[in-house]
Amino acid sequence: MIIHLDMQSEVPIYTQLEHQIVEGIAAGKLQPGELLPSVRQLASDVGINLHTVNKVYTRLKQEGYILVHRQRGVVVNPEGMPSATSEFLEKQAVELRPIIAEAILRGMSRQELAEVMERIYAEIALPKKEES
Template sequence: MFIQIEPQSDVPIYEQVTRQIIEGIARGDMKQGDTLPSVRSLAADLGVNMHTVNKSYHELEAKGIIAIRAKSGAIIRSTEERALTHAQLQQIEKNLKPVVAEGMVLGATVEQIEHMMKKVFADLQIPAEGV
């Protein structure tokens, strides 16, 4: 699989797994309906404990990104299934705020930050503003 763990990172392992699966879906590496590897196999793959991966999967389920079917497996939900609520939009804005504020205080310009946003979109293989 495409997940790469940084053991030294201040980001918890289960959070790294969650993020990289989300980025994998955003990038198109995995599509809706695809099944995630079992918690045991992914854990063995990454060299981490089963419960660490399990925690990540349940975080993805709480975010509405996957559906876990007990004793069967985890499936990536479709974009239609996961309705984007106003609360989720607000949460994203709430997450963006401190990152942008820190950038500005450190001396970044609006242009620099917007340029970084385009790099992120490009990284996720999403067509940027000028389609």
């Protein structure tokens, strides 16, 4: 999986990295049990501070997307991904609320917003299904 970070973006580097790893897992580009680069290696590869990578790995571990083994290193959770709990659904609602509000302010219809979400969902989910 290739990581592309926009150093000029208003989105923090750790958020960009976290999102790209999660998307890589969702799209099937990173498989359960697959070894991820070490903190030092990933930091070196993408040109960022190792503390930033460590923060991302810690967050992904807390969410259940990755496991950290002393001998094997960092791996995509081989036991599968966490389920959509009520807490997760609430978190998603909180994060989507300002996006939806801004879309309304800019004149997007409910249909246009739904179409954007459907397109993004398909871009992420279809590569995974095509491999099956």
